[in-house]
Amino acid sequence: MFDKDALLQELTFKAIRSSGAGGQHVNKVASKVELVFDLATTSVFNDELKERLLNKLKNRLTKEGVLMLQCDESRSQHKNKKLVIKRFLELIKNGLVIPKKRIPTKIPRAVIKKRLKSKRNLSDKKANRKKPDID
Known part of the structure; x- marks a missing residue:
């Protein structure tokens, strides 16, 4: 569907100090990882796939078409980077899925008769x- 390695090459990572408890260590170490992906200028997807992703991810994109994800679940920067990459790939994979067209089922004649009979009763x-x- 898409080249995973080429997609990972286009990602930009930034390490930030994570918030929350942790004492002195948390004040010194940048363990939170922010992933930045510019969907508008990517060369991995063609125009049709870009349009589909823009529509599916429109609530998560900035005005410039940039996707930003953050992860600070772990105290390790490397684990956070792996987690945010995994989350990003899952998001892209789900965004590219074409939903099946729903085919409405026909109501059986016996069900219609049963409903009308119960209404009459x-x-x-x-x-x-x-x-x-x-009278």
């Missing part, structure tokens, strides 16, 4: 509750 039951018309 309920109607008769309620009609029998009324006082009789004496």
Whole structure:
């Protein structure tokens, strides 16, 4: 579908100091990893695939068509980089999937008859509750 190695070559990574608890160590080490991927200028995808990804990922892209993902789950920068790459590839793979066209099922004739018969029975039951018309 797409060349994974060429796609990984176009990624840009930046290490940032992670927030949260951790004491002195967290203040010295940049363990949070930010992945930046410019979807508008990529050469891995053709125009059709780019358009599909732009539509699927429009809520996650910046105005310039740049996808930014962050990971600070681990205290290790290398683990965070692996996690963010895995998350990115999953996002791209899901964005390229073409959903199947739904074919509506035909309601069987027996089901329609059964529904109308139950409606008629309920109607008769309620009609029998009324006082009789004496004219």
